[in-house]
Amino acid sequence: MNTKSNQLILIVEDSEEDYETLERAFRKSGLANPVIRCCDGDEALDFLFHRNEFAHDQRLPGMILLDLNLPGTDGYEVLEKVKMDKNLRSIPVIVLTCSSDPGDISRCYASGANTYIQKPVSFEGFLQAIQRLKEYWFEIAILPR
Amino acid sequence: MSISLKFRSVAALSALALLTVLNYFIQNYHTQTVDNDAHLLNQAGRQRMLATRVAYLSSQLLLYGDEPAASGEIRQRLLQTAKEMAEQHDSLVHERHGFIDDLSVRHIFFEAPDMLDQKVHAYVASARGLANSRSEAPRRGDSYYAQIDSLETPLVEMMDRAVMQYELSADRRIKSLHLFEIAGMLVQFAGLFATWLMIFRPMGLRVKQYWGAQDRVNADLVRSNMALAAQKEALAREKEIADNLRQRLQAILDAAGEGITGLDLDGNIIFANVAATRLLGYPLEQLLGVNHHQLLHRSYEDGSAFPQEQCLIHAAIVEGQSYHSDTETFWHADGTALPVDVVSMPLYEHSVLVGAVLVFGDISRRKKAEEVIQCTMRELERSNRELDDFAYIASHDLKEPLRGIHNYSSFLLEDHGAHLDEEGRRYLETLLRLTQRMETLVDTLLHYSRLGRARxxxxxxxxxxxxxxxxxxxxxxxxxxxxxxxxxxxxxxxxxxxxxxxxxxxxxxxxxxxxxxxxxxxxxxxxxxxxxxxxxxxxxxxxxxxxxxxxxxxxxxxxxxxxxxxxxxxxxxxxxxxxxxxxxxxxxxxxxxxxxxxxxxxxxxxxxxxxxxxxxxxx
CATH class of the missing domain: 3.30.565.10 (Histidine kinase-like ATPase, C-terminal domain)
Structure with a gap:
C-alpha cells in the first residue's frame, strides 16, 4: 500500500477547469499520491523522456492519466510513444477524455491503453469514477515495480 | 508507198522479162547479121577466088590447049567455075539480105561507071565463051581470053573494093550493134536496178522492218516477260503483306475485349469477332447475315419497340457518319439487356460506302459503378447538408441554455456575491468564463456552418x-x-x-x-x-x-x-x-x-x- 501511495501520477490535461475538478476528486477520494501535471503532449513526452526542461528530473510515473484532446501533440501520440518505448510501456495509461467515439476507444486500446474512461459530465459521476479507479489500480491490481 | 509491193514486183518482173526477150531478139539479130556478113564476105572472097581461078584456068587453057585431055578438063573446070561464079553472083546480088543490099556495094555493082555486075556477067560470059570455043588451041589473041585477061584485074580490084566496102559497113554494123548491145545491157541494168529498186529494196526494207519490228517485238516480249515476273513477284509480296495484315487483323479482332461487328448498308452483320459473340451470347453463324437492329437493338431498355428508322446507329451507317453513344442497349441472346458503349465508323471499299464497323463494349459494370458513385455522392451531399444543418441548429439551440447558465451565474454573483467567500466567487467567475468560452465556440461553429450554407x-x-x-x-x-x-x-x-x-x-x-x-x-x-x-x-x-x-x-x-x-x-x-x-x-x-x-x-x-x-x- 505504502509503495503504491508513493507512486507518482502523471496527469496530462490542458483544461484548467478539468484539472481542478480532477484534483478535487483526488482529494475527496483520498488519493494522496504525488502528482505532476503536463498541459500538452509535448510537455508530457519531455517529462517521460527526460528532455528539455525535464532533462534533470529522473522521476518516472507509476501511472499516467491522459487526456486525448490536447493542443499540438495530442494524447494518441503520447500513448503511442509510451507504449512503443520498452522502458515506459509497463506504465499503466488511463485515457480520460470527453470523447465516447467508438473509433477513438478502439484506437486507444489498439495502441496499448490500459483503461479508457469517458469523463462524466456531473462531478458525482466523476468522483465515483476516480474512486473506482483508485480502488482498482491502487488496491486490487498488482503493478510492476 | 501507195502502190502495193505485189503490183510493183509483178510490173518489175514483167519489165525484166520483156527486156530479156528484147535482148534475146537483139542478140539474135546481131548474130544473124554477123553470120550473114561473114557468109557474104566469105562468098565475096570466094567470088574473088573464082574470078582468079577463071583467069588462071584461062591461062592454063592457053598453055594446055594443045593437049586435048588437059584442055578438056580445064574447059570443064572453067565452065564449072564460071557456072559457080554466076550462081554465086546471083546469090550475092539477089539473095535477100544479100551483099548487094549495102548501098555503097550496090553502087559498085550497079551504078559506078563500070558496073561490077556487068563486068561479072561479061567475065562469066567470056569464060564460058572461052571454054566452049571450038578452037583447039585458043590463042592469046582470042577475044574471050583477051576479055578475061583485061577484065580480071579491074574485076578483082572492084570486088576487093566491094568487099572492103562491105567489110566497112559490116564493121559499122557491128559497132552500131555493139552500141545497141551496150544500150541493151544498160537497159537491162536499168531494169535490174529498177527491179532492185522496186522489189528487192522495198522487200529488204520490209524484211529489215519486219526483223526490226520482230526485234522490237522480241525486246518487248522480253521486257514484258520481265515486267510480268516482277508483277508476279510484287503480287506475291502483296499477297504476303495482305496475308500478314489479315492475320494481324484477325489477331486484333480476336484479342479485342470489345465486340466488333461489320454491318452492310442494310444493317446486316457481315462479320463479328470473338468478343462480339461472347458479349451477345450468339454463336457466329447465328449472327452472320442477320439484321443487326432486329436481332440486337429491337427494343429500348424499358422493353418498348425501337423501330430501325429511329435508330441513330443505323442512320449513321446509311449516311456514312461516325457515331458514338454510351446510352444504347443491346439485347443478349438470353434476353437480358446489355448496356453498351458503341462506336460506329463508316466502312469504305474503293471509296464507296459499303457499311460500317461497330465497336461496342459492355458498360454494365461501369453503369453500376456510376450509379454507386452517384448514390454515394448524393448520400454525401445529403449528409454534408445535414451536418451543416445540424451544426447550425445545434449552435442555435445550444446557445439558449448557455445564455441561461451565464445569466443566472451573473445574477448569483451580483445578488449574492457578498455572501460568498473568495473561493465561492472564484468558482462563479470560472463558471461565467466557461459559459463565455462556450458561447465563443458555439458562435464559431455557427459561423463555420454558415460559411458552408451561405450564397x-x-x-x-x-x-x-x-x-x-x-x-x-x-x-x-x-x-x-x-x-x-x-x-x-x-x-x-x-x-x-x-x-x-x-x-x-x-x-x-x-x-x-x-x-x-x-x-x-x-x-x-x-x-x-x-x-x-x-x-x-x-x-x-x-x-x-x-x-x-x-x-x-x-x-x-x-x-x-x-x-x-x-x-x-x-x-x-x-x-x-x-x-x-x-x-x-x-x-x-x-x-x-x-x-x-x-x-x-x-x-x-x-x-x-x-x-x-x-x-x-x-x-
Whole structure:
C-alpha cells in the first residue's frame, strides 16, 4: 500500500477547469499520491523522456492519466510513444477524455491503453469514477515495480 | 508507198522479162547479121577466088590447049567455075539480105561507071565463051581470053573494093550493134536496178522492218516477260503483306475485349469477332447475315419497340457518319439487356460506302459503378447538408441554455456575491468564463456552418481593397505590424466578405504566433500552372511539419489555451472552408523559427459561370 501511495501520477490535461475538478476528486477520494501535471503532449513526452526542461528530473510515473484532446501533440501520440518505448510501456495509461467515439476507444486500446474512461459530465459521476479507479489500480491490481 | 509491193514486183518482173526477150531478139539479130556478113564476105572472097581461078584456068587453057585431055578438063573446070561464079553472083546480088543490099556495094555493082555486075556477067560470059570455043588451041589473041585477061584485074580490084566496102559497113554494123548491145545491157541494168529498186529494196526494207519490228517485238516480249515476273513477284509480296495484315487483323479482332461487328448498308452483320459473340451470347453463324437492329437493338431498355428508322446507329451507317453513344442497349441472346458503349465508323471499299464497323463494349459494370458513385455522392451531399444543418441548429439551440447558465451565474454573483467567500466567487467567475468560452465556440461553429450554407456571391475585387479591409478589422496593437502587398495581378473574382475574412485570419495568425520584434506580413500572388496562387507570408514562429495538416482541423490548437493570445482554434478551418467554397485549395510551407507561408487558390471563379451557378444552386 505504502509503495503504491508513493507512486507518482502523471496527469496530462490542458483544461484548467478539468484539472481542478480532477484534483478535487483526488482529494475527496483520498488519493494522496504525488502528482505532476503536463498541459500538452509535448510537455508530457519531455517529462517521460527526460528532455528539455525535464532533462534533470529522473522521476518516472507509476501511472499516467491522459487526456486525448490536447493542443499540438495530442494524447494518441503520447500513448503511442509510451507504449512503443520498452522502458515506459509497463506504465499503466488511463485515457480520460470527453470523447465516447467508438473509433477513438478502439484506437486507444489498439495502441496499448490500459483503461479508457469517458469523463462524466456531473462531478458525482466523476468522483465515483476516480474512486473506482483508485480502488482498482491502487488496491486490487498488482503493478510492476 | 501507195502502190502495193505485189503490183510493183509483178510490173518489175514483167519489165525484166520483156527486156530479156528484147535482148534475146537483139542478140539474135546481131548474130544473124554477123553470120550473114561473114557468109557474104566469105562468098565475096570466094567470088574473088573464082574470078582468079577463071583467069588462071584461062591461062592454063592457053598453055594446055594443045593437049586435048588437059584442055578438056580445064574447059570443064572453067565452065564449072564460071557456072559457080554466076550462081554465086546471083546469090550475092539477089539473095535477100544479100551483099548487094549495102548501098555503097550496090553502087559498085550497079551504078559506078563500070558496073561490077556487068563486068561479072561479061567475065562469066567470056569464060564460058572461052571454054566452049571450038578452037583447039585458043590463042592469046582470042577475044574471050583477051576479055578475061583485061577484065580480071579491074574485076578483082572492084570486088576487093566491094568487099572492103562491105567489110566497112559490116564493121559499122557491128559497132552500131555493139552500141545497141551496150544500150541493151544498160537497159537491162536499168531494169535490174529498177527491179532492185522496186522489189528487192522495198522487200529488204520490209524484211529489215519486219526483223526490226520482230526485234522490237522480241525486246518487248522480253521486257514484258520481265515486267510480268516482277508483277508476279510484287503480287506475291502483296499477297504476303495482305496475308500478314489479315492475320494481324484477325489477331486484333480476336484479342479485342470489345465486340466488333461489320454491318452492310442494310444493317446486316457481315462479320463479328470473338468478343462480339461472347458479349451477345450468339454463336457466329447465328449472327452472320442477320439484321443487326432486329436481332440486337429491337427494343429500348424499358422493353418498348425501337423501330430501325429511329435508330441513330443505323442512320449513321446509311449516311456514312461516325457515331458514338454510351446510352444504347443491346439485347443478349438470353434476353437480358446489355448496356453498351458503341462506336460506329463508316466502312469504305474503293471509296464507296459499303457499311460500317461497330465497336461496342459492355458498360454494365461501369453503369453500376456510376450509379454507386452517384448514390454515394448524393448520400454525401445529403449528409454534408445535414451536418451543416445540424451544426447550425445545434449552435442555435445550444446557445439558449448557455445564455441561461451565464445569466443566472451573473445574477448569483451580483445578488449574492457578498455572501460568498473568495473561493465561492472564484468558482462563479470560472463558471461565467466557461459559459463565455462556450458561447465563443458555439458562435464559431455557427459561423463555420454558415460559411458552408451561405450564397457564394462572386464579384470582381481588387486585392488591395480586400487587404485594406482585412487590416482595418485588426486590433489596434496588431496594426503596428508591417503588412505589404506584392501582387502584379490584384484583380480577382471572389466573394468579397469571405476573402476579407480569409486574409484577416491569416494575417492575425501571422502576427499572433510571432515572437519577432519587427513583425511583418507579405501578401502576394504568383501565376501557377492553372490558376493564380496567392500567399500570406509571415516571419512568425513557424509550424512543426507534423502539425502542418492538423492545423486546419476545427478547434485544433497547437498551443495551450491562453498562449499566443488564445483563440478557439477555428481560424485556419474557416480559411480552408472559404477556399474550398471557391473551388480552390490551401496549403502551408513553414520552417520553425523562420515563419510560415500560407498558399491558397480561389479556383477560376470569374471564368467559370457554371461553377458559380452550381455553387449557388447548392443552397
Amino acid at each position: 457564394l456571391n462572386i464579384e470582381e475585387c481588387d486585392l488591395n481593397e480586400l487587404l485594406a479591409e482585412a487590416i482595418d478589422s485588426l486590433m489596434i496593437q496588431e496594426k503596428h505590424a508591417e503588412v505589404r502587398l506584392t501582387c502584379q495581378h490584384p484583380r480577382l473574382a471572389c466573394n468579397r466578405v469571405m476573402v476579407v475574412e480569409l486574409l484577416h485570419n491569416l494575417i492575425v495568425n501571422g502576427l499572433k504566433y510571432n515572437e519577432n520584434t519587427e513583425k511583418s506580413i507579405e501578401v502576394g500572388c504568383n501565376q501557377g500552372p492553372k490558376e493564380m496562387i496567392y500567399y500570406v507570408k509571415d516571419n512568425g514562429i513557424g509550424i512543426p511539419e507534423k502539425h502542418q495538416e492538423s492545423i486546419f482541423r476545427i478547434f485544433k490548437r497547437l498551443h495551450g489555451r491562453d498562449k499566443y493570445g488564445g483563440g478557439t482554434g477555428a481560424g485556419l478551418t474557416i480559411v480552408k472552408k472559404i477556399v474550398e467554397r471557391h473551388g480552390g485549395k490551401v496549403w502551408v510551407e513553414s520552417r520553425m523559427g523562420e515563419g510560415s507561408i500560407f498558399y491558397f487558390t480561389l479556383g477560376n471563379m470569374g471564368s467559370d459561370e457554371h461553377q458559380i451557378e452550381s455553387a449557388d444552386s447548392d443552397r
